[in-house]
Amino acid sequence: MGELILSGGGDAKQNQRVNSYFSKLIRHDKTLLYIPLAGDPSHRSYEDSLKYIRNTFNPLGIEEIEMWTELTNKTAEELERFTAIYFSGGSTTELLRAIRSSGFDEVLLSFYEKGGIIYGQSAGAIIFGRSIEHTLEETVHSEKPLDLANGFSIWAHYDSKDDGSIESYDSILALSEGAAVHMTKDEMHAIGEVYLFDRGTKQPL
Template identity: 30%
Template sequence: MTGTIYLGGGGSEDEEANLWTEAFRPGSHITVWPFAHRALADRQSAGRWISCALERFDPSHIDIWTSPESRVHSDLGAMDIIAIPGGNTFDLLDTLKSSGLLLALRAFLNRGGHVYGGSAGAILMGHDIDIALKADPNDVGLQDTTGMGLLGEADVLPHYTEELLDIARAHHAKSGRSVLCLPEPSGVVVKGGIIRNVGPEPVNIITSTATTTYEMGATWPIGLH
């Protein structure tokens, strides 16, 4: 992967301001994929919310995709960054797989594109999305929950608080995969095999036996844990 991914903890645009400032540069062409929602009305609502939130970053254009089937052959080369906000992670992965957009997203990143993932969008970038079962119902009956795998063997847990520590530890004990835990007011940038915490809050890598904390500004290589 030669592109850059921006992973948000699921907070508001104000809470994730450090991350959004890096991800959404003035003059950018931003495409929004609100596919973590199944219903069209919910996709439209999510698209309107993030579009309004992005206006402060002075984008040149915001394009909201609500129907993946009609856009799968669109030219992704014209985009600067794809924004994938939250919702149901299983709906998101199922829609991207069934439409062919998951492969298109990987190709976009391999060509040097940028992707922002918040909440469900952040979970998607990990090795597997099965960690989302604690919060999201798998109503679509998704059997293969393999994610993008852009963090080595790690999975992503947004909205992290200390109350979720046992869930993260149990997940590692069962899966063998470490968990990147992102509090809502936090974000990390992943590029060139390196993860960087842009803050403002610390982020944790959790296994069944250890917690490693990275403060704002810290960097570490993918696969370290």
């Protein structure tokens, strides 16, 4: 099985530690695949987003980065040439809709099951949880998340003022900005400030 790096969001400076961790985890002789489809291209174009990602990862030795903005008809074989996949933040449901409607969910699952590494930030992390019922978008949409996070739902941009809201849910991993969890099928390792909420209890991971 593969590995997930799930980040709570924040800017490049906040995520320097997580990005460095990710850089050391992957191969640098293969290309990183970047999928920006959670973002709003009318706010920041995909090309500008790609420039931002290159400016973030190139100094860490990740020099080859390819962006996909269309997921239809992509195959598991095409993903084999990538060292990892990076999903940036934005709208959880828009990203899930793009993945589900194109059939890319099955391709992505195959990549993960074959040992692939996936890094998701904010919305790009939430999609891998068990549920998105705790997000504001769920009141409008009901896209089914990918459920690869060992039975946990993901709360991004966590702040202690969120505790009252989170405690009404079970099995939540709360990720502060600049923090992440490195997750395999059997283990979870916190990078920065991560909390586990379950049945009204809170504890650091």
